[in-house]
Every structure is written in C-alpha cells, then in structure tokens.
Amino acid sequence: MKGLFFACLVSAALLCHTQISAQKKVLDHTVYDSWQSIGETSISNNGAWIVYAVNVQEGDNELVIRSADGTYKKTIARGYNATITEDNKFLVFRIKPLYAQLREARIKKKKPEDTPKDTLAIIELGKDSIWKKEKTKGFKIPEKSANWLAYHLEKDTKAAAPKGKPVNKTADSLMHVIDSLQQVIAAQTAAKGKKKSKKDDETIEELYALIDAEGDEPGGSNAETGSTLVLRNLATGKQQEFKNVVKYYFDKNGTRLLLEQSKAPGDSLSKAAVVLVSLQQAKADTILLGGNEFKNFEFSEDGTQLAFIAERDAAPKALTKTYKLWYYTAGQDSARVLVDNTTAGLPAKFTVSPFANISFSKSGKKLYFDTAPIPTPKDTTLVDIDLVKLDVWHYNEDYLQTTQLSRVNRTREEDFQAVYDLATNSFIQLTSKEIPNAYLTNEGDGENVLAVTDFGRRVESQWTGNTKKDVYWVNVQTGAKTLVLKNMNGQLSPAYISPSGKYFIWYNYDTKSYHVSDGKATRNISQGYTYPLWDEENDTPSDPPAYGFMGWDEKEAFVYVYDKYGIVKLFIAAGKKPEVFLTGRPQKVVYRYIRTDREERFIQPTQELLVRYFNDVNKDAGLFIYKAVNDKYSLSPVIAPAAISLGMPYKAKNNAVYAVTEETYQQSPNVFAVAQAGGNNYTAKQLSNTNPQQSGYNWGTAELYKWKTFSGKTSTGILYKPEDFDSTKKYPLILYFYETLSNGLNSYIPPAPTPSRLNISFFVSRGYLVFAPDIYYTKGYPAKSAYDYIVSAAKDLSKHKWVDGKNLGIQGQSWGGIQVAQLVTMTDIFKAAWSGAPVANMTSAYGGIRWESGMNRQFQYEKTQSRIGATLWEKPQLYIENSPLFHLPKVKTPIVIMANDADGAVPWYQGIELFTGLRRLGKQAWMLNYNGEAHNLVERKNRKDIQIREQQFFDWLLKGAKPARWITEGVPAVEKGKSWGLELVD
Template sequence: MHFETLQQPVISDDGKVIAVQATPDRGDSRALIRFSDNNKQYEIANGTDVNVSADGKFVLATIEASLFERETDKKADLPHEVVLLNTQNGKQQKFENVDSALFSDNGHFLVVKFNVSKPESTDAKSELSESMAVESIASESKVSEFISSESIAAKKMAKSEDETHAEIEEADKGADIRLINLATNQHSQLSYVTQFAFDKTGKHFVAVVNQGENQLHQVVLVTLDDQKQRQLYGSSDEHIEALAISDDGQYVAVTKGAASSTRYGREHDMLLIDVEQNKQQQFAQSEGWTYNQYSSLQFSKDGQRLYVGRVPKVAQQAELADYQNANDVFNPEIITAKKQLRIWHGDDAKIKPQEVKEYEQELKRTYLAVLHLDSNKLVQLADKIVPDVTYGEQARFLLASSDVPYQKMITWAGFYRDVYLVDVNNGSKIPVLTQQPSDAMPTLSPSAKFLAYYQQGNVFLLDIASQRRVNLTASITTPFADEDHDYPSAAPGYGFGPWLADDSAITVYDKYDVWQFSTISNQGFMLTNGEGRKQKTQFRLVGLVKDELLPAVVSDAETVLLQGYSHLSKADGFFSAQIGIAVVKRLTESNSKLTLLARANKASTVVFSKQRYDLYPDLYIAANTSPQNAQQVTQLDKQRKPFKWGNAELVHWRDGDGVNMDGVLIKPTNYQAGKQYPTLVYFYRFMSDRLHAFPDMKLNHRPNFAWYADNGYAIFLPDIRFEIGYPGISSVKALTAGVQKLIAMGVTDPDAVGIQGHSWGGYQSAYAVTQTNIFKAVVTGAPVSNMTSAYSGIRHGSGLARQFQYETGQSRMGESLFKAPQRYIENSPIFYVDRIQTPMMIMFGDKDDAVPWEQGVELYLAMRRAGKDVVFLQYEDEPHHLKKYPNKFDYTIKMKQYFDHYLKGEQAPNWLRQGEAYQEYKKVD
C-alpha cells in the first residue's frame, strides 16, 4: 500500500530544477524538488500536480487532503489548498480555498484563482469586492467606457428586489483572483473573475470580470511591471465568455452574449480589441454560423490569425408540453410528448448507445474558423461534412479529416477517415486520402509545403503546391509495415519522426531503423546505417523539444538522441546520430529499461528513468548529448529493502507450430536449482519486453509479481502470437509449450501451475482450460466466454458495438458471425465447458464498460450446470478494471488465497469452501 511511484516529472526551462510527485498506492502523496547543480532537496507534504516556474525559482503544488479526510469527508468539504515553494530559500506560502493557479510564461508572476464565494458570504464582502475591482480600474486614465461606482450604485437602487437577488447560473459566477509579483511579493486582487490569461512576453495579464448581480461585465488588462489596470471593454448587459490574448499582448479577443439569456441558449458575438491602438471590432453572427458558450479562442504565435470555434445556427427547441388543466391528461399530443422512447433505425449512422455516450461531446462541439487580423476576413474551416480540423501553426494549410462517411461501418469494420488539406485563406478543402485508417493520420511539414503519409506498406510524400505524389519507399526492399501485425486488418506503419525545420526532409521509422528522406530529391537513406536491423535493435529519436501546435523538428547536421531497444536482450540503450549522416554511436550500455520523461524547453537537459525488475525506476538528469553522465536525483529504490525480490530472466522456446517464442521467468526469492516451484502464468500478448520492467507495486487487476515471488512462486510471462481466425488455439499452443519448457528446466512443479489473465488475457485463460489440463487453477478477469453473444454486445464505456473487435480487431476472427459461425463457436470457452477439469474463479465488475459482464454470468452458469468447480466474484458498481480500493484489496487477497489453496495446498478460506449467502452480504452492508 505504501510503496511510492513517481508521477508527472516537470523541469524548469533551464533544466536546473526538477519536481515530481511521489504517490503511494494508498496514502498521501508528496512533492519532491531536486536540483541539477547542487544537492539541495525540498519536499512538500501532500503535494500533487506539481508545476515549476520557467525560471525554476518557484514550485507550485496542489495540497491533497489526507487519506483519512478523503475517506471520511464529503468532496465539497475537503480543503482546496496550494503551496508555493521558493526554491532559493525553501520558504513555503500556502493559499487556501483555491480553484486553480498558474505561472506566467516567464515565471515572474503567479495568479491564484479562489473558489467562488458561497452564497452566505456577507453583503459587506460583496461591496468591498465590487469597490476594489472598480476603483482599481478607475485609477487608469486611459479608460474609455469605464463604469463608475456611482453608476453601479444607481443601477442597484433601480433594480427590483427580485432582480437584485436573481439567481446567477453557477458557471457564470466569477471568483476572486490574486496576482502576485514573485520577485517583490506584491499582491493585487480582482473579484468576479471568470477567465484570465498571461501573454507570452510576461508583460500583460488580462481578466474577464462578470459581476452579474450588479450588471458589470468587463475585460481588464493589467500591466505587470507596475500592476496598473485598464478596462478594455465594459458592458452592463453582456456576459463575457471566452478569452484569449496574443503572444505579444497586442490583441485581446472575447466572446460575449446577452446576460439575461440562459447559459445554454445564449448566443454570442466575438470582439477583437487592439490594445495598442485602443480599438474594438465586433464580429457578429454570420449567416448560418454563431458562437456559443463552448467557443474557444486561440491566437497564432505570429499574431496574424485568431482561431475560433463556431457552431451552426439551429432553431430553438420547443418546450415540452405539460398538463395545464384536467382535460390535458387525456390530450393525445401531450401524452405522446411525454413518452420515453429511443428509436433504433437500421440506417442510423451511429447506434443509440454511442449517440448517448457522445451526446455531451457533440453538444460541446464547435467548428474551427479563422479570423485574419490583417484583413479582418473571417473564414470558416470546419463544417458538418468535414468537422475535424487539426489546429496548428502552419500559416497556409491545416490538416482536416472526416469520419462522417464511415460512421455506420465503424460498427463492424473499424475506424476510418477521409483526409483533406484546408486552405486557411479561403476554407477550400483539397481531398488527400479516402478511407484512411484513423490510426494512420498524415503528418504536415512545419511550413505546410509537404504532407507525408503511410498507406498499404509504403510511405508517400505529397508536394502540396504541385499536388505531385511520390512513393518514397517503392524501390526499398525493407518493409515499412508492422512486421508483427497479427490482426485481420491492414498492417500499420511504424510512424514518423521529426521533420527538418526547413521542410527539406522527414524522418521515417521501420521496425528497427530511422530513415531520412529528402523532400527535394525524394531519396532516402538509413540515418542509423542499418545497425538496427543488424543488431535487432529498434532505434527511435527521443529528447526533442516539443511544441503541441507544430510537428517535432530537427535541424540539418544536428546531433540527436536515439533510444535503442534490443529485441534480443529486451534492454534499452542511448545512442547518438547526426542528421544528414548515416552513422550511429552508442552512448550507454544498459541492462535495463530506459524511459525518457521530459526535456527542458531552453536547455539540452533531459529527465529519464532507469529500471529493472530488481531496480526501482528512479529519475536521472543529463544533457541529451551525454546521457552516460547522468545524475541520479531520486532515491526511492530503498523501498525494496523490506522485500525479498527474486530476479527475472529471459526464456526461449518453440510453440506447438515450431515458432520461436520468448517469455520472462521471475524466479522466487532464494531460488534453489533443482527445486520445483508452484508457478503462476500471467499474459496478454507480448510480455517479454517486460523483462527489465519494475513490477507495479500497487493493487490492480493482475497479481503483484514481487509479492508472489516473495511467497515462493515462480512467475511466467510468455509472449503469444496469434493466427487470424484461431486466437484461442494460438494462445494454447504458446502457453502449453512455454509451461513445458519451465518444467523441463526443473523450475516448475507440473502439479502446481496456475494461470491468470484479465480482459483479452481473461478470454485466453478461460479458453485455455477447455483445451488442456496442464493448469491446476485459473483466475479469469472480465473474460469473453461466448463470442457468439459478445459479437453483438455493446462496449458500454464508448457505446460502440463490439462487432469490429471480431472482424478487424483484437479478437481476430476476421469474419462476421454469420459468415463464419463455426469459427466463433470453436473459439468460445462456453461450448467446451464440459471438458474443463481446472477449478476456475471468475471476476467481473457489474458495470464493466468494455466487456458485458453477462459474459461472466454465462460462463458461471454453464460451469455450474456442468457441475464444475467454479466461483464468481461480482464487484458492484465497478468498471472493467476495479477502481474502489476496498474491492481491489479484496480481489488481491482472494486471488492469492485461491492460488495458495490449489497450488500450495493451503486450507481454503470460508468464502471458497461455501460461498456467501446474500443475507450474510446484506448484514455486512
């Protein structure tokens, strides 16, 4: 329970300050602060969601309530606190009742937003907040349309008592914010703030003030160096919604609508404010398009364009009829209007559960448009036909896509999209790809001159200006399709690396190597010089500075960091290469797993973890050019000392078809050669890449490997390779041959082999015991037991039908149920229950959002009818993976007790011997 994991490491722009959250499986987190240039260490008790100012001088952490408080208090009653740590002197400053906090981009300022005041707040406090906000604005001489405190008072006197106390919708209510100069600790405050933002220069702060009770709505600009406030816009009757400020602070944009309207029905206009010239321009609703509460605003980095989400105009829905008199209760129209009915039509693009699940998402959907600031031309980019435009910083073209033509066939065929280039200048769309797999979206070059994409085993380049397409890999014999793809669908590619910043080349991955293709000559070469395939090492570029709005880029001749994963040793290493040259150089030797976690924005410093089965993944920092000189900055491996850990090794064997297979064997603590041990098999698909992975020290859906090893078990994690149409038997061939290998090695007691799997692994484990008696106990979590009924089931988490999983996806049947019914039967455990000789424990959450939990009921009832040894654990109100800690704890204990009984001969607990009557359960409840 108390074992801590490190989460969400963040690093200052100069790479000198690192903050990370250490979180136990159950308990209270803490924030750890470390330094690259000295041995100082700080800790913030109960700290979560850490953030570091750009200059590294301050760290911000949310203070989580203690575990006891979280378990015993209502969520609304829990404290909401943040702590600001000064990394220069270690001093901490606490802010209470906080909703959120944000550093300015240069790290010199902090804004703290407090939770909205409760209704019982005194009138005096409200008056004070009003006065504070207005007087501070009134002191600025350049205010053009400022609303004075006298005008507010007059309006308050004129309003009726009902109006004065009119209920303001919760989302429209503003809150107090505090703006802090971190260098001087000078504080200033604004009240009734609903939105705020810094510009990128760190010179300006802008806030939206919506004081609904007193009809004061304004946009306030704060000059940060002197804290002066200036009203950019004010209104008595228009609520201000979205807000954005350009990077240089020259422009501010907002959306606004009638404050008297309900939030849901409120239509908005857009207002653009030129801060320097003190000019305003309004962009009203256009024919067919308007703005609403979900419209977002985003300036381009160059300050030339403003992107905004708009929505089509729709007629307001008529209010539902209600009974107004005694005769209305017999009115057929009113009675019919009160029906509760969902009609499923065969021509529906989406099935009803999917529509229901996506209702809120669709309600909030907006369609991207762009305002060109030089011409004030507003161009609609997305629409209902092509609804998805990927926002980026490219000035001329953006990527757009649509799944509209394929929404019906998603049910059985998987996910596809048509891809377009949309012209930012006029909104016209250039078709690029038809029915492209959704997981194979193209990549657009930084200047939008080229588009690269993968299709049917090859990589293509589109010159956008000439519309010329070139197959870059047509003459290359090296495969670019996934060589391990075993699904009944087209094999995907391995993806793209970064573009060169000047659009002159792009990097592309095959299974092992990195290629560089020129966009000018269309010729390519292996940047890694073929060493990847020679050494069976997969190279990938890592440690790049990331920009969410542009593709990753490198410069010509730049030295780049590569991570290399050996398919032979299952270990990682760091390597270097130089863009434009076919040479790769090893930097580190590593018998471990390496994970690069962060890169400083303005320095070469990277943060990575290093782990093995017997080495905790502590954090290291280094220059991306010399990871071999890394400095360890956390020391959590000491948590392992109370445990007897065991060790992991790689095992090789051949499956029933003679295919070479790999797996991981974790030997028990104090392993003695020649002694046979009870062995637990856990699996899913490929598992051998976990050879050097530190085990999850938390309770979840799988056995805790270290705990089982410490209790005398060997653990086996075998790879599985599937044959399309025969997933069940493919799995059995790999499993049985792997277990026989362990028996032949003298490690495994042939009379004490257990198997556990969850979800897809749960299906395989349930199927395996219908085909072999090699396993003496099985625990199967959330298994599909009957493919014939699961085929047309619903994934309740997404509302999608499950048919695509069988025809093109993980279940690998490759045909519909009615085209290959016998194949579905042959791969369903339910039809072979009479063969099962292995005791089985089934686990399901009865709100499973991926596999219908009735699949567990079917399997249980079939085994019960056949007189088999079965027990079924139904965890109430739980999804596909258990979320409630008492349930995870209970399942962990029961799984261990189950295997201990059947594999080690320990006495069965009462629940296993006799179950539990519902009456007993209700007594506990």
C-alpha cells in the same frame, strides 16, 4: 572435550540465529499503501535543479528539490504541482492537506467549502525558507517570463451572506420598506379594528416581487461569485489584489494578465467585467463591462491581441442563447464584437459556438474559432409524464443508437471551424457537417487548411473499425475546397503536414507505403525501400500499421519515418530512393527519436538528436546522441546500454542535462541527473532512493526464458523467481499472459492492488514462480495459438525439478481472461484458473455492444484482437471453435470469473453465460461482480479485495492452504454489506 562440544553448540546456535535473522519477510496485503513511485518531474532551464515527487499509493506524498550535482536536497511534505520559473530562481508549488484530514472530511461528507484547502508555497532554489499562503486554489506563471505569479484564494465563506436574506443594497432598502409598511398597516388596522385588506397584501407582494426580480438578473457562469486573486512580483515580493475574480490568464510572455470578474456580492449596481492588466505599467483597464458568460480566452503569440466568447443579453431562464466573438488589441478603448449572428458569410441559423476552440495564427494575422447551428429550443409545453421514451434504430444512420447516446454531449457540442482575417476584416467558414475536420498549416498562416471527412461512409466502421476518408485543401481566403484524395485508406495526422503547409504525406494501407501530395499530384515516396515500414509482427486480420512518423526536414526535402529498427529518409522530389538514416537491424536494436523541445517543428541538419536504444534480444536499454560530425553522423552514449528500463527523459532547455528515471525488476524507479562532463562523455548522479523497505522483503528476480512451442516455433517469456529461490525445492507456477510481455523484462512491478492483472511481485515473494510468455497468433485460431504457446511453455517449464508440475495455475484479464477460459476447455494440466472479463460466446458477443463507447463488437472479430478475420456467417465454425461456452463439458479446472456489471468493453452477460454454463454442468466455478465497476477495477477498495481473494484461491489449490468461506460457501445476498466471506475455514 566438553569445552569443544560446548563451543560447537554455541557456534551452531549463532549460525542458526544468523540464518533466521537473514530470512526476509514475505509481502502481504498491508504493504501496498506506503509503496513509493516517482511522480511529476521537472528540470530547470539551466539544468541546475531537478524537482520530482515521491508518491505513495495511498497517503501523503513528498516533493523533492535536488541540485543536479546532488549537493542540495530539500523535501517538502505533500508538495505537488511544482513549476520552476523561467530564470531558474524560484519553485512555486502547492501543498495538500494531510491525507488523513481529507479522508476524514469525506467520511463526514463535509461540504466542499468546509474541507481542508491547499497551501501555496514559494521557495528560492538553493535556500531553505519557504513562503506560504493558506487556503489557495491554484496559481499560474507566464510560460516565458519569470517575474510574475498570480494565485487564487479560496472564497471567504465567513463573509458570505446568510441564506434567505437579500444580498444587495436595493433589496435591503426594499426589505426596510416592507417592514415599515407592514408596521404602518398593522397599526392602522388595529386602530380601526379591521383586518388587513387584500389590496394591502398585494402591495407587499409587489415589493417582494421587486426583490425577486433584483435577484433574477442574468446569471450565467458569473452567477458564481469570484474570489480574490493576488498578483505577486517574484523578484520584489510586492503584491496586488483583485476582487471577485472567476478566471485569469497570462499571455505567453508575461506582459499582460487577463481577469474575468463577477459581480460584487451585495452590490446590485456592480456588473461582471473583463479586465486587462498591463504588468509593465501596473495598470488595469476594463475592456468589457456587463454580461452573463465569458469563456475561451486566447492571447496572440505576442500578447498584443485577445479574443474570447461572450453571451451578454439572455434572460436567466432563456431557452436560446447566442454567443459572439469578441476581440481586443492594444490601442482600443474596449473589446469589440468581431463575429455575431449577422456577420456576412456565417451560415444561416448559425452562431458563434459556445464551445469554440480559439487560436491566433503565429503571426497574429488570422483568428480561428468555431461556429455551430443555433440549438432548437426545448418545447416547455410538453409534460414529462406524457413523453414517450424511445430510441429508434435505423439501418442507414452513421452511428448506432448506442454510439450516438454515448456521444450525445459531444454531438451537442459539435461545431465547425471558421477563420477571421484581421487584416481584411473578412469571415470565412472552413468546415461543415459534410467536411467536419481541419488541420491548420504553417502554424495558422498557411494558404490552406487540410480538411478530412468520412461523411457518408461511417456505417462500415461497425465491422472495419475505421473508415475511408476524403481529403481536401480548403483555401483560407475564399473557403474554396479542392479534393486531393478520394477514399483514402490509411494514416494521416497534423504532424504529417510539412512546416510551410506546401506538402502532406500519408501512410497508405493498400500499398503499405508512404505517399506525398502537394494538392496537385501524389507520389509513392517509400517505394523501393528494402524492409517493411509497417509492423512486421502484425498478427491480426487488420491492415498492419506503420511504425510511425518522426518529422520533417527543415527544407522539406525529405521526411524521417521509422522501420522496425531505426530511422529512414523518404525524399519528396522524384528520383531519389529512400535512405537509411540510422539502423540497429544487424544487432536487432531499435532506435527511436525522443523529442525534448515541444515547440520543435522540423529537424535541422546539424541538430543533435536524442535517441532511445532498445535491444530486441536481451531487452537492454540506453540513450544516445546522434549527431553530424564533418557531414557524417555518429552515436555517442548518454546512458550506456544496460539491463535497465528508462523513463521519459526531461532535458534542460539551455544545457545538456537530463532528468530521467532508471529501474529494473529488482530496483524501483529512481531519478538520475545525467550531465555532459566534457566532449561526448556524460555522467549520471542518482538523486532519489525509493522504497528502501524493499530490502527487508523477499523480492525476486526476472530472467528471459526461451522454449519451443508445439508447432516448433521459438518463443520468449519472462520467468520470475523468488529472491530466495532454491533449485532443490519445488515451486508452484502461475502463468500470466497478454499477447507479448517480454519487452518488460527490466520493468519494476510494485506490490500493488492491480485493476485485475496478476500481482506478480506479491506472488513471487510468497514462494510462487510466475511466467509471462509471449504469444503470437494465427489468424482465425486464437484459442489454438494460445494453447500452442501457453501449454507448451507450462510443459517445458515442468521439466525442471524446481517446478511443481502438479500445481500449475493460469491468470489473465480481458484478452488474457478470454484465453484462460479457452484453455480450461482444452487441457486439464492447470489446477487453478482465474479469468477476468472473459468473452464466453463469440457468437453472441459478435453482435454485442461495447457499452462505454456504444460501438458494436463486430470489428473486433473481423479485423482486430479477436482475430477471426471473417463474419459470423462466413465462418461460423471458427466462432464456435474459439468460444469456451461450446466446450464447457471438457472443463476440469476450478475457475474464478470476474465480470462487472458496468464493464464498458466486454458485456458482463458474457461472464454470466460462462458461469451459468459451468454451474449447469456441475463444474467448480465462482463469479465476482464488483457492482458499478468497469472492465478493469477502478476503485482502490475493490482492487484490494480482489488481491486477497486471488491469493486465497491460488493458495488453496496450489499450496494446500485452508480455503476462505467465499470459496466453500459463497456470500448469500442477505449477507451483502455485512460479511465478505474472507475468513478461512477448516
């Protein structure tokens, strides 16, 4: 018996030990920094190589090189900015210094030149040896050539001239003259027993002035000394150096290298220059010598032509500078001026814009650039202390003063498009202040550009959020403007123009249809289609947007657009009704085309289309090829639909191989190589394995949960449960919400210090349930709608024995934060509430400013997210009903408010109104103001801080944990920067 009893004790002990050892750790605030994510990803043109970064939240990343078949792997610590060469042979990348070194440099406030620098690295794919070059600051490879690499070295600070001493030969000579003259004068005056005369001093001062004058030559951007650029032949390893390079560019095909060189330090006779290097002939030609500023270099498609902006004549402190458009083509000795202030056709008092966007047409026959009014020089006679600081707000200005001030730099840089016809040597101004925006057609070779303007109708954007527009064809040869559409209310973008430029389409908000125009006649081309081409679930007072535009048919006979579940063909010519091209409507599956060729201009009839599959019911995702077989289209799976979420796939240019990330809530994103295995079959190979440490932590699960709202509607949300969930236990529940979130069922949520959203994985790991409900709104009643969905969900979940209905919390940020503030005035079922950046008072917020953009907030209430749908004067009762401030006496729930003083979306005084009202009423309320922070926290240190406080708050109220001192006592201003109040109190 004793032996049996002892054996039982041993067995029990072993079982107990097994259970204890099987228990996993819960996530805490120390795990964030090392948690991994997939960063930059690329695939070679032949599909044989996939390169990706494994990034940590704070620390040193890794660059990983994998063969697509998984047989080769090379990991480079701190590698980034990787480029695979066109011929699939080499990988060129940069290596960062250690994070600890960079952090130390920031702590010590080292100068930029004294901080650790990047290293350039090259590896031949499939091999292990790495060529490295330290102290580099960037590299470039031609877009469509594999032979060449140019890399830029950091400046040699040791070779820099000491401060306060002359840096050129002339100055050195003059200094010697001064020294000699001073000695001669000193000797003479000593011999004569006299002092230096005023004339002697003037002579010396004149010589010093010469040195100053020498150093005051026109500087511009070239006042910054360049550094050495190295041109390397990747095939042979041979290198060539170029000194004093400021900027450099390859043409697309890798036939030429352009260099902007500064004056050589210490050489007063040298000049800034633009140099063109022929890579085939290994020959460098100076195409422009001398000047202050060069910018916006652009090659033609074939690389034989070059254009740029230069300013060459202004004195260093000139109040006005004029720029010229320079042009070079093969066969010229040097660049020549194409456009300057005297060019015929240039508007009066205009110049070439220093901010010009330069582009050649595809054929190279036309050159597009921008012009701008010559700026008014600053009046230097005005004394700053006498200037009145004043903003004058005028009722009929296009934009509010706040908007103007937020856009002041953009306004200073405003310019207007022009074109130079290189065949006829003619200049045409295309746009103006009245018609400021233009879209090129036929890759710049079209007869017209499509110009769009809302000039004279911008005031109404204050309350509508958008403007009506006029649309013109502008002839590229003559500049003649033809009005095509008047007061267009809809969506129009460059993609809506046909490849040849003959047609354009737009989505009309008024008719909820697509229309087409050839500049002479317009026609509704979606009329008669059975289903909406606009957002079927739009629940704001605004016009519902279209689902989107896919592309043009190669022959311009039709366009492809989206409805909710698929792709529709709309025919350009009259007489044909819209046709379904691909749909998943019966199964409620959404199909969307994924463009893998960035140069694609149209859809070809025989083209294989990669389409994304998303099941709107169970949230499964997949990838398919949709292609024509015997004039019939069929779907074949690349990645079969599954309970996963997919990242953007990258396709090899020349083979059916894809690099794509897959993830679930339980599995962090990993890179897969997906390759065609024969016929329509594809195989997937997992290449990465991120966050293996997760297996040691109590994670969680995510599932769809459906319930009926108080109004009888069925809705869906995501219920997150701890990995060790036990249905016999009770768990506190936090509801987190922001409009609709259920499509994110299979998205991975890393434990991370968030900008102010709920850190879901963190709370789930620590024994909380989290529920994210979808919310749909009735216009005019956002608070009641939120109550209908959120409170009904909380009560429905509380029916389960495993939900602790007495310990419910709510958390929301921005629009979600507003609704948290609303809900605590409407119910007392929540024991804790956290509201980030809420609006408390819609009546004062209605006329307020979004300080980041300077826009007035009226459009939000009348047309968009706030969903009132009327002005404050039309329906004041709705503004009051949906404003928590007016209902604060009903609040019983303790609430934390985050309101930051640099919030550019919600004025932080809204948080103050909420807090001071609650304080006046003796309610439990706290407000966190992260100084200088935005609407969503930016600085990582602040994000970490709020995660700690949020945990402490919910643990105190929902789990009965000890409160922190900031909760019980606050943090007095005198303690700011000394104590943060995070310590727990008894």
